[in-house]
Amino acid sequence: MQRIETAMIEKAKALLSSGEVTRVLGWKKGELGYDVEPCVFKSEESLKDFCYNVFCGANLSKYLVEESKKEGKILVFLKPCDSYSFNQLIKEHRINKENVYTVGVECQGKVDPYKLKENGIEMVDSAVETVDTVTVKGKEFKKEEIILGKCLTCTKKPLSYDDIISFNEKREPVLDRFETVKKLEAMTADERYAFWKDQLSNCIRCNACRNVCPACTCTKCVFDNDNSGIASKANSDSFEEKLFHIIRAFHVAGRCTDCGECSRVCPQHIPLHLLNRKFISDIDRLYGEYQAGEDTDSKGPLTNYTTGDVDPSDVFGGNN
Amino acid sequence: MKKIAYKNLDLLYKEIAGAQELYLPVKVAKATNFKKYEDGVEVDIKSLQTVKSAKDLFFPQSEDMMEFKTSGKNIEIIDARKTPAPFVLFGVRGCDLKSFEILDRVFLAEPVDTMYKAKREAVTVVTLACNNPESSCFCKVFGVDASNPKGDVQATIVGDEMFFEPLTEKGRALLDSLKCLEDGDATAVEGEKKAIAEKIDALPFVNLDLSEFKGENLMKLFDRPEWEDLSKACLGCGTCTFVCPTCQCFDIRDFQTNAGVKRFRCWDSCMYSEFTKMAAENPRKNQMQRYRQRFMHKLCYFPSNNDGEYGCVGCGRCVKKCPQSLNIVKVIKKLGGKNND
Numbered sequence: 001m002q003r004i005e006t007a008m009i010e011k012a013k014a015l016l017s018s019g020e021v022t023r024v025l026g027w028k029k030g031e032l033g034y035d036v037e038p039c040v041f042k043s044e045e046s047l048k049d050f051c052y053n054v055f056c057g058a059n060l061s062k063y064l065v066e067e068s069k070k071e072g073k074i075l076v077f078l079k080p081c082d083s084y085s086f087n088q089l090i091k092e093h094r095i096n097k098e099n100v101y102t103v104g105v106e107c108q109g110k111v112d113p114y115k116l117k118e119n120g121i122e123m124v125d126s127a128v129e130t131v132d133t134v135t136v137k138g139k140e141f142k143k144e145e146i147i148l149g150k151c152l153t154c155t156k157k158p159l160s161y162d163d164i165i166s167f168n169e170k171r172e173p174v175l176d177r178f179e180t181v182k183k184l185e186a187m188t189a190d191e192r193y194a195f196w197k198d199q200l201s202n203c204i205r206c207n208a209c210r211n212v213c214p215a216c217t218c219t220k221c222v223f224d225n226d227n228s229g230i231a232s233k234a235n236s237d238s239f240e241e242k243l244f245h246i247i248r249a250f251h252v253a254g255r256c257t258d259c260g261e262c263s264r265v266c267p268q269h270i271p272l273h274l275l276n277r278k279f280i281s282d283i284d285r286l287y288g289e290y291q292a293g294e295d296t297d298s299k300g301p302l303t304n305y306t307t308g309d310v311d312p313s314d315v316f317g318g319n320n
Numbered sequence: 321m322k323k324i325a326y327k328n329l330d331l332l333y334k335e336i337a338g339a340q341e342l343y344l345p346v347k348v349a350k351a352t353n354f355k356k357y358e359d360g361v362e363v364d365i366k367s368l369q370t371v372k373s374a375k376d377l378f379f380p381q382s383e384d385m386m387e388f389k390t391s392g393k394n395i396e397i398i399d400a401r402k403t404p405a406p407f408v409l410f411g412v413r414g415c416d417l418k419s420f421e422i423l424d425r426v427f428l429a430e431p432v433d434t435m436y437k438a439k440r441e442a443v444t445v446v447t448l449a450c451n452n453p454e455s456s457c458f459c460k461v462f463g464v465d466a467s468n469p470k471g472d473v474q475a476t477i478v479g480d481e482m483f484f485e486p487l488t489e490k491g492r493a494l495l496d497s498l499k500c501l502e503d504g505d506a507t508a509v510e511g512e513k514k515a516i517a518e519k520i521d522a523l524p525f526v527n528l529d530l531s532e533f534k535g536e537n538l539m540k541l542f543d544r545p546e547w548e549d550l551s552k553a554c555l556g557c558g559t560c561t562f563v564c565p566t567c568q569c570f571d572i573r574d575f576q577t578n579a580g581v582k583r584f585r586c587w588d589s590c591m592y593s594e595f596t597k598m599a600a601e602n603p604r605k606n607q608m609q610r611y612r613q614r615f616m617h618k619l620c621y622f623p624s625n626n627d628g629e630y631g632c633v634g635c636g637r638c639v640k641k642c643p644q645s646l647n648i649v650k651v652i653k654k655l656g657g658k659n660n661d
């Protein structure tokens with residue numbers, strides 16, 4: 001991973017010094033090793049704090065909604081999953097592509113600091129990574145023990161880049177991404193209700209899932225807008241947070257690229273991505289396999305009516 | 321000093337809960353928060369920190385204030401405030417206990433917040449010393465001693481036993497009422513406290529320099545250009561404010577039901593775009609201004625108005641929970657003083 005970081009810094013310096021870009025969107029070192037933060041670097045000198053390592057799980061694409069409106073080109077480093085979000089935002093006309101220079105970067109899964117903590121590792125000076133392992137503080141972990149949930153099922157490849165930095169070291173997904181969805185589908189309605197009731201009862205309506213989501217780019221969310229009549233800062237009753245998450249999942253259905261940021265950022269560890277994956281799985285069954293963000297111009301299955309569209313009841317049965 | 325074997329803690333919980341309501345760290349799904357003790361709950365007492373802080377018990381995320389019922393031209397106003405029965409809050413860490421002092425300064429100052437006061441008076445707090453503080457902990461900076469977390473009773477886990485030291489009359493009454501406890505020896509506890517203090521001194525953030533955060537530097541701090549970069553990645557979500565033990569802002573809302581109108585209050589967040597919306601306009605227009613407000617409030621405005629008491633207890637929840645790893649430590653390191661370099 002170190003040589004990728006070096007190559008990225010070189011690339012950023014070259015583009016800044018040639019004047020091709022005025023800013024660089026990447027990740028900045030933190031105080032405890034794992035607390036890497038997204039950052040806009042404005043000079044070659046400031047790149048001394050730049051980093052690209054196993055803790056760079058954050059998706060940078062959404063920052064481009066604002067950054068690409070500004071004057072001058074910005075260089076962005078996109079991990080494979082981030083590049084799908086980027087494409088989807090281009091498709092939705094949320095990013096001004098002309099102001100962005102994209103560099104795809106290889107990724108073999110990012111580490112979840114909570115999982116490290118569960119394994120007794122806290123502060124991290126440095127982490128040494130191979131395709132299948134991460135060694136922290138002298139302890140070697142298999143990737144599947146400590147990487148983010150979203151990385152366990154990842155099959156994404158870098159898309160839509162002006163340049164790419166990769167040494168072609170690929171990791172295969174550990175899990176089938178629909179495995180848990182299938183388990184939930186196999187439950188009785190009561191069991192499923194109990195599962196989501198437990199999970200969603202922890203929701204504190206901090207809106208981290210919504211604010212980090214690259215598919216949630218409304219300038220003003222209805223739930224923040226007093227004039228909408230449905231603004232809600234807290235749950236008025238215990239069922240409301242369930243509705244909030246279900247409504248949000250509906251709103252991003254067909255546009256969610258399954259980047260997994262919602263679950264990464266949830267302070268209560270609610271597996272919110274499972275709602276999105278249920279929709280993805282349903283869309284696949286109704287309209288054929290579809291991956292949002294794979295291209296920048298096709299119409300999505302839910303925004304494109306054709307006379308050949310199936311009736312959902314033909315697939316799921318009459319009561320669905 | 322009293323004690324109980326760690327493996328018998330369930331007996332203790334049952335005995336307390338038999339006499340009054342008991343709230344303690346309970347794991348539901350994948351998260352531990354303070355919840356009511358009931359048969360079958362998964363108590364997670366060893367977890368260093370709950371996601372939401374213990375302030376939830378006095379200042380819950382949402383709380384009914386009153387109801388309005390109309391029939392014809394008559395309107396009936398119903399007081400929805402409840403008189404809380406005495407309850408025990410068990411397993412509070414030193415940082416959260418310290419946060420009660422800060423919240424008291426806000427809610428118990430005139431005009432007294434009756435809903436908060438009623439719950440504060442009804443509680444008996446049993447704190448728990450932190451055997452394994454984390455790298456994100458910096459409570460010592462704010463005068464908290466996690467090996468002596470205070471409260472009505474302070475508890476310490478030593479080996480396979482938990483020891484209890486009463487510190488107030490309320491605490492003594494609670495311990496005296498519990499038959500499952502036996503007498504304990506203070507020596508073992510002293511050794512553990514010393515070990516905890518040593519662990520705390522070795523943490524990375526215990527020497528943060530706050531010397532620049534004082535009233536006379538207010539405008540200088542407010543105008544520092546670094547706020548721009550510090551807040552750059554902020555998503556404007558409310559995670560930091562909602563997991564924070566000292567954040568105290570709330571909104572009052574009406575909720576229309578079929579039977580009338582319910583008025584409730586709920587946590588609000590200065591990170592939210594509508595937080596300062598007023599009739600004329602919203603004076604904080606961008607996220608940098610909102611971000612700056614949060615930290616200036618905790619580190620500059622609050623101490624200026626409260627005898628130098630900071631509005632932070634160093635629990636480190638924001639360090640662990642910010643989706644993009646922004647937090648108060650990064651602000652203090654940038655703006656707090658020379659000794660942070």
